Amino acid sequence: MMNFDDLNISDEIKKAIGDMGFDKTTPIQEMAIPLALKSRDITAQAQTGSGKTIAFAVPILEKIFIADRSPQAIILCPTRELCLQVAGEISKVGANIKKLKTLAVYGGQPIGKQTRVLKKGVHIVVGTPGRVIDHIERGNLDLIGIESVVLDEADEMLDMGFREDIVTILKNTPHQRQTLLFSATMPTEIRKIAKNYQKNPKFIKVANNRKNIPKITQYAFKTDHKHKFNDLIKLFEIYDIKSSLIFCNTKKGVDFVFKHLKKQNYAAEALHGDMSQKTRDRVMNKFRNGxxxxxxxxDVAARGLDISNLDFIINYDVAHNYDSHIHRIGRTARAGNTGHALTLVSKEDYSNFSTIKKESKGKIIEKKMPGDEELENIKITRILNDAKKSIKIDNLQEYIKIIKKNSSADITTEEIAAALLKKIREN
Incomplete structure (x- = not known):
């Protein structure tokens, strides 16, 4: 890894990146930034969380001419959440560039508000393909001055049916533009776009073994389809899970798990493609604020979500392939933290799981779901371990006096402790 100070970039950008807490580049940044600064087209295969936003933000910002208030760069993202995340990151990298204007445009927000900002003038537009097309057709967005186009998470955009919109937008930009394409996978459709709309692109690939993957502890538990939900609740109890993102393969599965969690008084919400943007925003705000x-x-509903401090990901259904699995579990262990990914594997899931386990190269550890007696022992051990920690770090003198005062020849301190343990366990 090289230092950002070693890159041929402005002091304003170097300072902003330093203020963000970064001094060394990630592999994608080290490979992409020098090439992009030379105006090369790039096709980069990199996972979410690899640092790719800074990899394209830096060269874009270096080219911005502040005096020109028309769009000079456009970044296409699959979801509203990712648009906001990318626009926010660009604003941070460009924090010391005076009068820089960046705007996120996406569906679900009144178009009038976005139109007013566009009319005032912006340098960088970050948008979902559908809303960008909408603004172009309404005459709000003119791409004649675009020098840089970024397709972020291109495979996700194609999976969501945005291919025609992407092509339309690319055709509306000048031929002499720089095109930077970032994708976690490289299916044939992505390669076609690269061939048709990029000029001799340099291909970059960052290996799947992302820095944070080793910090994710992955366990898989065999289950039976009819016992799967009960085993999900067991996982909550085994690992004392207070919060989690739970993945299902279908909307029907999401609704089933959500409804049954609510029945058991868990604070739960569902997120899937049938929901309006307003509902999605409301659900996400409730999840983020606890x-x-x-x-x-x-998977589709969760694309682009950036959730911090998430300790557990649970795959209620096994992902369809390894790339989807990596996308899912990559939402824990962010920013150098550790995390857990737990997967329930029924007979129906086993074919997909076998493929994913093979590609994970031993990172997924198969464990047996504990029986009722073992589960009870796990819960009691957790309570006792918490008590032992409290003995070491808390001032318990007042409580010791109370226990001694209430003990006698008929009631020993051990019996009081046992009764308290029983009360805690049953509540």
């Missing part, structure tokens, strides 16, 4: 502890989602 009012909802368990979010049950499909």
């Amino acid at each position: 009012n909802v502890r368990f979010l049950v989602a499909t």
